[in-house]
Amino acid sequence: MRVRGYAPATPCWSVLSSGDPAAAAEFYCGLFGWTTEPTEDGATTFLLHGLAVAGLAASPSGRSAWLTYISTADADATTATVAEAGGTVLQPPVDLAGRGRAALFSDPAGGVFGVWQRGRFAGAQVTNEPSSICWSETVTRDVPAAAAFYGKVFGWTEQEGTAVVEHEYHEWISANRVVGGLSPMGEQYPPETPQHWRTIFTIDDCAGFVERAKALGGRVLAGPIDAGIGFAAQVMDPTGGSFLAIDLVPELRELLG
Structure with missing residues (x-):
């Protein structure tokens, strides 16, 4: 699905911060059929059918992880709110060659996330189709504490999820829309x-x-397993970044599309 913009407080962009960007690019391009394009600020954009699908950047720590960025109208104001709510500012807002302003934070329980204030670039241009991102979620041991923090920062509320009946699940709600998930550990x-x-x-x-992930040097941490909404697998790329992939049931594909 082609996306042209994001409302505030909506997950809008995901970036792999990798200890070995070259190896990561080779893996994901082979796995998803992506291509790459350099950005003005020295990072890399992964493309699907010529549209931005995700980002890639060198990890300052050398550790690899996928990072979720949430749209904001004012990165500086959000930074102040994160600090007031008990979070930690890992990287204050910085202008990325006019593409946007980004900041990186840790919530009080250690969950790392970012915010993106659009410039020329709004975020992922394609979502919810094969080989693109369909969902972002907070994985937590303390649902009430996570709900309190992200409620202060983004105005989110949480509700019990309805798509997964096999285990407890919650959804993030912003302006009466479901924008992400909250999964208890x-x-x-x-x-x-x-x-x-x-x-x-x-x-x-x-x-x-x-099988393709294994052949490309990835490690399958779990799966395929029946997740109730489709068959899913947890995969770690050769540089240590992990993610979930799911073959959604047809009714959810139609809903997301």
């Missing part, structure tokens, strides 16, 4: 796993996707 998570944001891609044929 279960026993499958090691005790040391911190709160984090997860990036989810929609795919065709989860079993084939898993």
Whole structure:
């Protein structure tokens, strides 16, 4: 689905911060059929059918992770609100060659996320179709605390999810729209796993996707498993960045499309 802009407080862009951008680019282009394009600020944009689908940047720490960016009309004001709500400013707002202004934060439980104030670039230009991002969610051990923090920062409320009946799930609501998810950590998570944001891609044929990821040097952490809304797999790329991929059931594909 072609996207031209995002309302404030909506996940709008995902960037892989990688310890080895060249290796990461080779993996994801092989996995999803993406191409790459350099940006004016020295990063890389992944393209699907010539449209921006995700970003790639070198990780200052050397560790790899997918980062979710949430749209804002004023990155400086959001930065102040994050600090007031108990979050940590990891990177204050910076202008990225006129493409936009970005800042990076940690919530009180350690979940890292960013905000994006659009300039020439609004965010992902294609979503909710195979090989693109369809969902972003907070994975947490404390739903009320996460709801309190993100409610202060973005004005979100949370409600019980209706799409997944097999286990507890919540949804982020902004201006009466569902904009993301809130997933409680279960026993499958090691005790040391911190709160984090997860990036989810929609795919065709989860079993084939898993085999392709392995062949390209990725590690399959889980799956394919029946997630109730489709078959899903948790994958780690060769540089250490992990993500979820799901072959959605037809009715949800129609809803998202």
